Amino acid sequence: MPFTAALFDFDGTLADSFAAITASTNFTRHHYGLPALPEAVVREYVGYGLPNLMQELVPTANPAAAVAVYREHHAGIARAETKLIPGVAETIPELARRGLRLAVCSNKSVTFTRDLIAALGLAAYFDAVLGPEDVGGRAKPDPAMLHEGMILTGGTVGTTVYVGDMAIDVHVARAAGLPVWLVPGGAAGKESPAAAGPDRVLTGFAELLDLLRG
Structure with missing residues (x-):
């Protein structure tokens, strides 16, 4: 059939969309005092949803708060990146x-x-x-x-x-x-x-x- x-x-x-995801992830990490990660590392955690991404890559933050920071940044760059x-x-x-x-x-x-x-x-x-x-x-x-x-x-x-x-x-x-x-x-x-x-x-x-x- x-x-x-x-x-x-x-x-x-x-x-x-990995450049955009990496940029917003690193913006959020910077917000919480963490150093930037290369795109190759971020790619390993993409695919399981944003809350999981933040839990894995911004572990010092409250996950819901990190998601909010990410989304605010992402809204401004997602289309271009x-x-x-x-x-x-x-x-x-x-x-x-x-x-x-x-x-x-x-x-x-x-x-x-x-x-x-x-x-x-x-x-x-x-x-x-x-x-x-x-x-x-x-x-x-x-x-x-x-x-x-x-x-x-x-x-x-x-x-x-x-x-x-x-x-x-x-x-x-x-x-x-x-x-x-x-x-x-x-x-x-x-x-x-x-x-x-x-x-x-x-x-x-x-x-x-x-x-x-x-």
């Missing part, structure tokens, strides 16, 4: 043209994700852009976001694929009962994405044009 719907992670899958992963700008519109129903399921604050999807010119192609806030705060690897994504795209377990870049994306797809494909070059993470056992590792984002015919 062909796929009729595709769900996507955001950071590291659709967009290279976020760019699409190569191949995304051409692939997403073509998938939508073919009749695929598309949605974003990201642990990023949904306010930022929706704003960035619009700023990057992709809003018209997605049926939904979801964050933990849309499913009672249940962040991935809880499968609630993917279940909601299937409802909003009309997909089923047999007709939907999840596309991500990290081991957590493999785990959430397995929990939702979906096949999972990974794009290269995203967040590093603490766990090897390939070792987590994805169904496919893409050579690049544009490979989706060969795999998803609609």
Whole structure:
């Protein structure tokens, strides 16, 4: 049975947002008297949601207070410091043209994700852009976001694929009962994405044009 719907992670899958995440993380660390970290270190902690990022990288702060500092800074730089992963700008519109129903399921604050999807010119192609806030705060690897994504795209377990870049994306797809494909070059993470056992590792984002015919 062909796929009729595709769900996507955001950071590291659709967009290279690591410069922005690193800048806001280091702004928050500076606020609490901590030295800056290189982007390579910050990348290891991206993907599990902002509260986790602050707990891990700003351990001296109250997590909720650190999240507030981060978000205030991030609102001013996210658009300028976020760019699409190569191949995304051409692939997403073509998938939508073919009749695929598309949605974003990201642990990023949904306010930022929706704003960035619009700023990057992709809003018209997605049926939904979801964050933990849309499913009672249940962040991935809880499968609630993917279940909601299937409802909003009309997909089923047999007709939907999840596309991500990290081991957590493999785990959430397995929990939702979906096949999972990974794009290269995203967040590093603490766990090897390939070792987590994805169904496919893409050579690049544009490979989706060969795999998803609609």
